[in-house]
Amino acid sequence: MSIASEITRLQGVKSDILQAISDKGVEVPSGSKLDDCPDLIASISGGGGGGGVPYLKNIMPTTGVKVVDESGYIGGDFLGVYYPSTNYYNNFAVVIPGADYSASGLGSVTFVDTTTTIGGRVYRTVTIGGVTWLAENLDYKFSGCGIGGGGTPTTPNAWYYNNDEATYGIDGVRKCGLLYNWYAVKLLNDNRSDLIPGWHVPTNDEWTALANAVGGTGVAGTRLKAANVDWATSWGGTDDYGFGVLPAGYYDGSFSLVGSYAYFWTITESGDSAYLRYFGTGATMFQNTYSKYHGFSVRLVKDS
Incomplete structure (x- = not known):
């Protein structure tokens, strides 16, 4: 089986490949290739393709399975840099941990650990440019941070959009997480060794x-x-x-712009305001400063 066949187009499996391996109890020997692992193939595919090779089919976009070599991130949505004559656009690479594909330009590869647990909740993560970020908005009800209520308090507080956790909580229909004011963000970051060990609120420079x-x-x-x-x-x-930036909107005494804008706090202050990054319907990531009472989304960055 060629490396091009082993990096198979993924078009249909509805569960994360790593979870599938875990659920099925499949053991993957170090250095194995896919054709040496029929149990693995059976566990992550719904059937066979031409010549007995399974179409490993779509891993859901939220899973974020990637591959890396000793130089860091190299696999993911576009593999044309390695296989320019193929059609692996918008697919994910599937390889076996420890397998050596150096002859094909991939090197010795392994799966990235793509989750972390914060406040008892499991979040997806993603590594970009050598830095690991949460790949979902924070939804953490930590001590000292109020949840819901009206007004624009100057004490730590957070809100679900429209105060509707079932729709906008990370476990809800739209998975937006909480909208935190900056006072809550500062409380979280100041107590990160207890509340978010190994993580921090990103700076504007990050x-x-x-x-x-x-x-x-x-x-x-x-x-x-x-x-x-x-x-x-x-x-x-x-x-x-x-x-996976979602248009979660914001809170400033009322809820606005869900479905068309996303706003993220940084920990970097600017006088009575703080820096944020935001996204609209266009191609740009914007920078601005806003008053600290606003409720915006939060992503965390893994400590280096």
Whole structure:
């Protein structure tokens, strides 16, 4: 079986490949190739393709399975850099941990750990430019942060859009998470060793580095926004890196712009305001400063 066959187009399996392996109890010997692992093939596919090779079919876009070598991230949505004559666009690479594909340009590869647990909840993660981020908005009810209520308090507080957790909570229909004011963000970051060990609220510079890693602020909007958001207004994301920005809107005494804008706090202050990054329906990632009482989404960055 060729490496091109082993990096199979994924078009249909409805569960994460890593979870499937775990659920089926399949053991994958180090250095194995797919044709040496019939149990693995059976566990992650719904049938066979031509010549007995299964079409491993779509892993859901939210899973974020990637491959890396010793140099970091190299696999993912576009494999044409390695196989320019193939049609592996918008698919994910599937390889066996420890297998050596150096002859085909991939090197010795392994699966990235794509989840972390914060506050008892499991979040997807994604590594871009050598930096690991949460790939979902934070939805963490931590001590000292109020939830819901009206007004624009100057004490730590957070809201679900329209105070509707069933729709906008991360376990809800639209998976937007909480909208935190900056006072809550500061409380979280000041107590990160207890509340979010190993993680922190990103600085404005870290957001800049993220944008640069995906081609600059002029295209970062398109490349980082979630694709196929059917409840949004012309959202236009391609989610090239699995970052999955959702148009969660904001809170400033009332709830606004869900479906068309996403706002994220940074920990970087500017006088009585703080920096944020935001995304609209176009291709750009924007920067601005806003009053700290606003309720915006939060992503975390893994400590280096």
